[in-house]
Amino acid sequence: MTPGATEGGDLLRDLAPQVLARLVRTHGTGQFDVCEDAVQDALLAAHGQWPADPPSDPLAWLVTAARRRYVDRIRSDSRRRDREAREALLSAPLHPLATGADAGLSLADDSLLLLQLCCHPALPRPAQVALTLRAVAGLTTAQIANVHQLPETTVAQRITRAKRRLAELGGDLPRPRDAAERLGPVLDVLYAMLTEAHLTTDGTPARDTDLAAEAIHLARLLHQALPGDPEVAGLLALMLLTESRGPARQADDGSLIPLDEQDRTRWDQSLAHEGIALVEATVPGAAPGPYLLQACIAALHAEATDTASTDWTEILALYQVLEVVTGRQNPTITLNRIVAEAQVHGDGSALGSLDLLEQAHPGLPRLDAVRAHLLERLGRNAAAADAYRRAARATRNLAEQQYLQQRLRRLTQASA
Amino acid sequence: MKYLILMQVDPTVLEQLTPEQGKLIGDGHNAFMAHTKERGEFIATQALADPSQTKVVRSVAGVAQTSDGPFAEAKEYLGGFYLVDVEDEARALELAHMIPDSNIDGLALEVRPVMFSDLGDL
Numbered sequence: 412m413t414p415g416a417t418e419g420g421d422l423l424r425d426l427a428p429q430v431l432a433r434l435v436r437t438h439g440t441g442q443f444d445v446c447e448d449a450v451q452d453a454l455l456a457a458h459g460q461w462p463a464d465p466p467s468d469p470l471a472w473l474v475t476a477a478r479r480r481y482v483d484r485i486r487s488d489s490r491r492r493d494r495e496a497r498e499a500l501l502s503a504p505l506h507p508l509a510t511g512a513d514a515g516l517s518l519a520d521d522s523l524l525l526l527q528l529c530c531h532p533a534l535p536r537p538a539q540v541a542l543t544l545r546a547v548a549g550l551t552t553a554q555i556a557n558v559h560q561l562p563e564t565t566v567a568q569r570i571t572r573a574k575r576r577l578a579e580l581g582g583d584l585p586r587p588r589d590a591a592e593r594l595g596p597v598l599d600v601l602y603a604m605l606t607e608a609h610l611t612t613d614g615t616p617a618r619d620t621d622l623a624a625e626a627i628h629l630a631r632l633l634h635q636a637l638p639g640d641p642e643v644a645g646l647l648a649l650m651l652l653t654e655s656r657g658p659a660r661q662a663d664d665g666s667l668i669p670l671d672e673q674d675r676t677r678w679d680q681s682l683a684h685e686g687i688a689l690v691e692a693t694v695p696g697a698a699p700g701p702y703l704l705q706a707c708i709a710a711l712h713a714e715a716t717d718t719a720s721t722d723w724t725e726i727l728a729l730y731q732v733l734e735v736v737t738g739r740q741n742p743t744i745t746l747n748r749i750v751a752e753a754q755v756h757g758d759g760s761a762l763g764s765l766d767l768l769e770q771a772h773p774g775l776p777r778l779d780a781v782r783a784h785l786l787e788r789l790g791r792n793a794a795a796a797d798a799y800r801r802a803a804r805a806t807r808n809l810a811e812q813q814y815l816q817q818r819l820r821r822l823t824q825a826s827a
Numbered sequence: 828m829k830y831l832i833l834m835q836v837d838p839t840v841l842e843q844l845t846p847e848q849g850k851l852i853g854d855g856h857n858a859f860m861a862h863t864k865e866r867g868e869f870i871a872t873q874a875l876a877d878p879s880q881t882k883v884v885r886s887v888a889g890v891a892q893t894s895d896g897p898f899a900e901a902k903e904y905l906g907g908f909y910l911v912d913v914e915d916e917a918r919a920l921e922l923a924h925m926i927p928d929s930n931i932d933g934l935a936l937e938v939r940p941v942m943f944s945d946l947g948d949l
Contacts, residue, residue: 463921534912534920536914537867537914538867539915541867559912560944560945560946561870561946561947562871563863565867565868565869565870565912566865566867567867568864568865568866568867568869569866569867569868570867571867572866572867574867607947741936754907807828807940807942808942809943812942
């Protein structure tokens with residue numbers, strides 16, 4: 412079942428992060444693990460009771476239930492003393508809470524707080540992703556396990572450990588005005604989710620949970636919380652524009668179709684328009700951060716009807732700016748710049764740049780695939796075939812490997 | 828990222844281990860499993876029976892045949908594996924170094940990236 416399959420399920424998913432944020436605000440990040448468990452208890456109780464007896468104020472019901480469970484859990488935990496239980500009772504009076512009574516803190520603030528906690532830089536990336544999907548997106552452990560093709564116990568352990576680590580780290584909650592400070596890791600985690608959804612290195616189709624949709628949902632939450640942040644807007648636009656190509660990215664048999672061969676009439680126009688509009692609204696006066704620059708490039712692709720009519724000169728210029736703002740530390744950006752360079756200055760010039768890049772970064776993923784395309788376009792079929800062969804061996808992505816092998820076959824059959 | 832850590836064993840090396848060494852290996856594997864489970868990195872492990880118990884099913888001149896013994900005669904055989912899900916290759920190698928086999932001459936661990944997974948209905 413998809414998490415939003417029923418209205419009740421959707422409502423619980425939307426409310427869960429708010430309930431958790433309120434508990435964490437009251438009890439501190441040092442109690443994050445107990446708070447999260449208490450919220451899960453309350454959600455289970457709601458699932459059982461609401462169909463027969465729907466509450467008039469679902470959020471207040473959940474907050475009250477979760478606070479009770481929190482106190483129960485603290486009491487039953489032999490490692491914690493009575494003192495803590497007393498403090499919990501004092502700081503969390505057990506009367507129903509009116510919606511919005513928490514000092515005007517909004518849903519957006521709650522989402523931001525939780526995202527920052529779950530994407531804490533001290534956690535390893537897989538833990539950040541699992542915890543974010545559970546505590547902010549409201550997925551069940553089983554759904555997260557399914558997304559990654561992992562046993563439920565593995566994911567459960569990962570989440571437990573991440574919560575314990577957060578509790579150890581403790582510390583003060585980030586104030587909303589300090590939000591930008593810890594934003595970098597949040598943006599990177601959300602982007603990693605989308606990348607994993609599109610280019611799963613494990614190549615596994617998720618059967619009932621759409622990781623890309625979850626990543627976009629979370630980016631929307633973040634954008635609502637920080638509407639004035641150009642990097643957040645850039646990330647959301649980049650995600651929407653990338654996702655808009657989804658319907659054209661795969662052939663009916665599941666094989667990959669590269670950008671220059673995609674039927675662009677199959678791109679999701681409403682996602683593309685939303686992305687372009689977001690870019691246009693954000694760019695004027697904004698500092699050119701990495702996500703906004705990548706969104707600008709994606710918008711230029713979205714505005715073109717095909718490869719020939721694409722504004723490659725502008726794309727090349729944007730990649731050059733992107734290289735500068737990322738301190739030339741990201742060889743994948745340089746590789747993409749070289750693809751644009753080939754369109755503007757010719758394939759021969761791009762091949763020279765590729766050699767330089769390879770000297771600095773031997774074994775860079777996709778480098779041989781780009782080289783193979785350039786060599787094929789130049790008619791150097793034998794060298795192109797070698798490059799396709801190396802690229803197919805190096806990739807970790809099954810669909811990409813099949814695509815490269817198919818190009819190799821086409822080339823060797825044409826030359827034979 | 829998922830990695831398969833293959834345990835390459837030489838049966839003659841295993842035969843010559845002292846009981847103390849054998850116990851150290853057993854304890855080391857238990858500790859390894861506990862460590863990776865606690866961190867949410869463990870997916871599965873299997874230990875395989877001696878290579879002499881192997882049957883090979885293959886086509887010979889287009890006819891399917893079953894025969895005794897391993898596919899290729901070798902000194903080292905696949906003894907078992909760990910399937911883990913970790914942040915990156917560096918962590919996979921770090922884990923491989925924690926497996927006791929990595930400290931015994933004649934045994935080896937092969938770390939290979941996984942490309943496709945379907946673990947059935949989880």
